[in-house]
Amino acid sequence: MSDLRDLYQEVILDHNKRPRNFRILPQSTHKADGVNPLCGDRISVYLDVEDGVIKDIAFQGAGCAISSASASLMTEALKGKPVAEVEHLFEAFHNVVTTDCECPRGLGKLSVLAGVRDYPSRVKCATLAWHAVRAALERHTEPVATE
Amino acid sequence: MNAMSALPALSTLPPTRSAGLDLVRIRAEFPILRQKIHGKPLVYLDNAASVQKPKAVIDAIGECYSGYYANIHRGVHLLSERSTAAYEGAREKVRAFLNAASVQEIIFTRNTTESINLVASSFGGSVVKAGDEIVITGMEHHSNIVPWQLLCERTGAVLKVAPFTDAGELILEEYERLLDSGRVKLAAFVHLSNALGTINPVKLMIELAHARGVPVLVDGAQAVPHLAVDMQALDCDFYAFSSHKIYGPSGVGVLYGKQALLEAMPPYQGGGDMIRLVTFEKTEYADLPNKFEAGTPSIAEVIGLGAALDWLTAIGLDAVAAHEHELLEYTTTQLQEIPGLNIMGMARDKAALAAFTLQGVHPHDIGTILDREGVAIRAGHHCAQPVMQRYGVPATARASFAVYNTRDEVDALVKSLWKVKELFE
């Protein structure tokens, strides 16, 4: 079971049980859904972006421990960050969950998901929320100004 | 149980004998089962998705390719004659297995999905018009939903869905009520549900449809490896199944169709092998079954399916069903002892399959943790998303059994589920 503990680290189990920023953002400027076709899991992410900075971020939905914890950790990591940094962070995170690279510093708690690299069928779970954020930001690169 | 008398030294049946089957011998016929997964003995419980293959099937395919393989039907040389004889011999084996009236009623396809699409396209396309109705049930696999939706989109027909109870049993009165509209052109339903394990009362359902002049297609993908079926006794109009779920190779499916219906239907695909005469003005189609088998089929795989049916018939489906029923009862009682575990589908008539959820743990996580214990199950929507929606869950975990599974393997499943709970609590 020790190797399972590498995947299901305490931090992941904790974020799965008590996901952070787990709510709807009524005043969000950006929103998108992420669907994992493998299992039918669906999450929604909400962002409130002001002057190119993610002022607030939240998510909702049901998923496995990996996708829920990853979404929860992601919201913590992205809150307060400039939108321009999302792509960069996602790339670093993606590397961590798919390759044997050294975890780059600056990823912080996100690196607890590194265990996913040994479970190729679970990579999609770990990246689901990130794909949703990316879709949200791409679809409305210009915040909806009149609202 | 009478095996006991032959073994006076043993006070209890060894766990490797069940319903008169010698499971040690049966398991020895499956080379794949000997391996370890993550250092643990493989416990393969994903049989409803696809079942493993006995050596008799693997050898039949090997013998074809190394001994007598050639293209069929057209050759004048010996290898082609031998391949044709083996291929057509497999068709006769399927006919006998299903107790169909004639080999002309046995069409080889790629899988159940293609068999259903063939009927939706050829039969549906010529018979179904705007305003007509197709009746299915709420427990269908996507492959018995989407082809009818596509047909409805093309023709303006309407899909009607008969609901089922919380226990997973079809509500027959609702099914009958849907048939009563007078506009139904076909009823299509699953014999054995892959998501719930429910065995539908297909004989009665066919009678109810026929009483209203409605033809019936039965999706038998999950049924044929577990229950003896008889086309003439059932009297269904179409019956579909896949080789890969009945110990045969992947790449082959079967469509049984009543001869008169098949003869009246237009071809599904055009090409070689399905013609009698081609000129640029007009083509005459071949007789059944070739009319529906355009192009070179999966020759060795069809022959492999024939070997699988021989193998299964030699064991006997009644013995298989008895053994699997014991496994189901044992699994159900064992699983129900796990707090927070909820079995989805408790039909009175049910096959050896347990779909379940575990409170606080997503099925995907269950699947990953069990895999590390060597236990292969399926986690997901099982291509039956409407069933998941019916119960308000995104997914379930599913353990599904085959003839080679043992009580020890049920114990391994249960033990690893306790580990899941330990990890998540």
Ligand SMILES: Cc1ncc(COP(=O)(O)O)c(C=O)c1O
């Ligand atoms: C009830 C049922 N119908 C149809 C199918 C589709 O079978 P295939 O993928 O071989 O076409 C399956 C396979 O899972 C099934 O369980």
